[in-house]
Amino acid sequence: MTNTLLTPPTAPKVADERVASKGAISTLLGRPEFGALVGAVAMFAFFAFVAPVFLQPSSFATVLYGSSTIGIMAVGVSLLMIGGEFDLSTGVAVISSALSASLFSWYFGTNVWVGVVLALVVSLAVGFINGWILIKTNLPSFIVTLATFLMLTGLNLGLTRLIGGSVSTPSIADMDGFESARAIFASSVNIAGVEVKITVFIWIALVAVASWILLRTRIGNWIFAVGGDANAARAVGVPVIRTKIGLFMGVGFCAWILGMHNLFAFATVQSGEGIGNEFLYIIAAVIGGCLLTGGYGSAVGGAIGAFIFGMANKGIVYAEWNPDWFKFFLGLMLLLATIVNLVVKKRAETK
């Protein structure tokens, strides 16, 4: 405080009578992920009713695994979306990461961990380039990342055929370091007789870290600010460029984790895969309450969105329905979730 002498005494510390103590319910209603939570509970109850097998621990572990493969990416994508941008290249970036690890260590005959580290560098570089081009050109992220999406798709196919001679990479299952890497990225943990994939734990850890960053660090504050109003943020000294590039690199980091999981779960990678998955990540984030225009959302929301996706995906199988219908329900869910979020947000803001 520059001048305390002229400061009138501050109001006595009594609860302000204009704030009716916000009940637990309206606090919950004001959360960005509230709509998604309602949806998740409804969907869980629905599948528990139509397909009782859904409730068995082993099937639930499968649902969680399916959710985690979307959810890991949804963490990065949610943060990016809160920061006001989105990324169409994520689906193929996951495969690019797996391919670079696999092809590099196979071609040079190195320990696979060398490939793993290289893949991390590649993934972060893809994120950096996305962010850097975005900042330099001022083009919308839709265009920039659509371009990277196409370029990566081409590179994945072209380089894989050029180096490995086929559309899929040669198996690296018998190479040095494969087992240890597999233990980190693609093992299972036995909990009370149920095999739970390690990605579930990685997913939960990532969500926790991302939530902490978002709500309790300076960087989190900056993410909300650059997404909410980049000009205002810049005017008060927020490093907008670094924040945005950092967010794209965060997405790259998530793509690396998922890419490594794909690689060490199957030992080979199909170079044409991943196309279309970027939408699943974006859908998870949007269902979870992240605003497409930025400045609003949560990491937990993205996780709930991914969980809804996982439940719908596996639930249809457990209910023995024709999976052809899945995409229709996914679209419907997206629409409903977005409308619910809109209503919830409006209500939260006016109260």
Add this chain to the structure above:
Amino acid sequence: MTNTNNSPAPERIDQATLLQEQTDPLTHTPVHLLELKDVGKHYGNIIALTGVTMAVDTGRVTCVLGDNGAGKSTLIKIIAGLHQHTTGTLEIMGAERKLNSPREALDSGIAAVYQDLAVVSLMPIWRNFFLGSELTKGLGPFKSLDVEKMKKITKDELAAMGIDLRDVEQPIGQLSGGERQCVAIARAVHFGAKVLILDEPTAALGVKQSGVVLRYILQARDRGLGVIFITHNPHHAFPVGDRFLLLKRGKSIGYYDKKDITIDELTSQMAGGAELAELAHELEQSGGHADVLAEVKAEVADALDTPAAGRHS
């Protein structure tokens, strides 16, 4: 000329005594907080601003008045470090400076509060208040925001400015325009601004809200800041201002101390008697509107009657 105290300010700010103590700081104080001498700005061969001389002192309000396109925004941008002047000198505490970035201006204690650039509307008030200068606790990678402290400081600082907020957790977009301005002002004050530039803070506000903002300007002044108040409304400028700089088409058309000018003179200088006469002529041509015409003609007579009486430059 007597100072007609028609200020809507609270009683404890006594404009008259304040001015009695003021011996003419233009000549009697050795250094000003901020001083511009004959400052100009050219963009290539376009002259955006020329010959501006003004001073800002602790506990004084310098008003910059001018119509659209008068060069007000160019002037602020020079002072706030967004643009650099091409001629003349800019002195901070007597030392000549050229400000190369907003950051540099901030570090020298000059903070600008822009009308539209103040805040991120979806974020809570306390997050906005500390945005870019967040308080943290803990070490290294576990450094986290000191949420409780920031909330408390926000509430206290805003209370010190005279707004008592319901809840600093609500999104700032829910506040009224005047309150948002105030948050931005309080923020600048808290982070050690010595010179506060307010860019048209009352332009988009209603009468009552404008009054609220004017009161905050006086609050900031009483806390020892030098305030630059940019406006096109002489009725907002006169009650709070100590000095008035009038700009027109990129030129300074007058620089007055409050004791040397009345609000009517200020208004007529702003409006320009000639333009009013033209308007009267047009109205006459179109016929009718006898009452309006009479009014405008009276204004013209007024304006021509008092051409820059208190001019001292």
